[in-house]
Amino acid sequence: MSKSIFYHAGCSVCISAEHDIIELIGKDNVEIVNIGEDRTRIKEAELAGVESVPALVTPTGNALHINFGASMSDVKG
């Protein structure tokens, strides 16, 4: 199975969700990307359908928005 990608922006809601996701699906099965720090990946996240963070993009390409930390426009600032 290819990896999921968990996009976050370092907010407290994001960090809490990150811990849950790693616990649930295993750290080897998910790449963690902080788009607040690695801004070169914001475009990739948007193309994957990410509208807010934290969000998990599954290997099948679905974007699951988890709780609500920040909108993409907040991240872009």
Place this chain on the structure above:
Amino acid sequence: MSKSIFYHAGCSVCISAEHDIIELIGKDNVEIVNIGEDRTRIKEAELAGVESVPALVTPTGNALHINFGASMSDVKG
């Protein structure tokens, strides 16, 4: 590890998220509860912190709200 519980209400957003969650964490690791049909479990979901469905309550007790299908007040009708 004890099971997670995935609460949903049969909406299309819920069903799509259900498939993703089962794929990600494995069907043996999650109990699926349709609180639209099994209304006796609405109270339990609310006590677990579920504010909208679909939502995944982790073994550690955190409620992860996934995308947005329906609010609890919509489910209660």
